Amino acid sequence: MPSIYDAITADHEKHRDLLATIVNTEGGSPERREAWNAFYCDIKSHSAAEEEEFYAVLMQETWGQDTARHSVAEHHALDEIVEELNDMDMSSPGWLTRFKTLKRDYEHHMEEEENEVFTRARKVVGEEENDAYSERFQKRKEKELGLVQKKREDHLED
Numbered sequence: 767m768p769s770i771y772d773a774i775t776a777d778h779e780k781h782r783d784l785l786a787t788i789v790n791t792e793g794g795s796p797e798r799r800e801a802w803n804a805f806y807c808d809i810k811s812h813s814a815a816e817e818e819e820f821y822a823v824l825m826q827e828t829w830g831q832d833t834a835r836h837s838v839a840e841h842h843a844l845d846e847i848v849e850e851l852n853d854m855d856m857s858s859p860g861w862l863t864r865f866k867t868l869k870r871d872y873e874h875h876m877e878e879e880e881n882e883v884f885t886r887a888r889k890v891v892g893e894e895e896n897d898a899y900s901e902r903f904q905k906r907k908e909k910e911l912g913l914v915q916k917k918r919e920d921h922l923e924d
């Protein structure tokens with residue numbers, strides 16, 4: 767089983783690919799819509815699982831609190847842009863400009879997680895617990911993904 771660090775990084779790699787696909791596709795093309803839809807559902811469930819299964823543990827350590835709070839605050843800021851983009855017309859000229867802000871900010875966030883946050887977290891989530899954390903993270907993410915997709919379908923039907 768991959769460690770929780772590998773699981774999070776694998777998601778990040780997928781997100782980086784989707785961000786690149788979105789930037790390299792046209793207006794409201796089916797390719798861009800499909801990539802955005804995948805990105806939207808995955809970033810939401812990924813962030814929720816990180817908060818519940820990863821940041822919650824760091825929060826328990828005094829020295830981990832600032833890091834965890836900083837990252838969770840970034841999740842909120844990123845989510846605002848994600849929702850804003852989701853409500854905007856993808857083929858409008860402003861969409862891509864706003865998307866590029868999201869791409870830059872999110873790439874920064876992922877890099878910070880993979881470097882500073884992981885380094886700190888390894889002090890609480892060591893090798894021997896890796897499997898358990900990884901499993902909880904994946905399970906939580908799957909559950910969240912189902913919720914996000916359902917919510918999205920309900921929203922599209924309205």
Ligand SMILES: [Fe+2]
Pocket residue numbers: 813816837841875879
């Ligand atoms: Fe995150």
Ligand SMILES: [Fe+2]
Pocket residue numbers: 774778812816876879
């Ligand atoms: Fe992440």
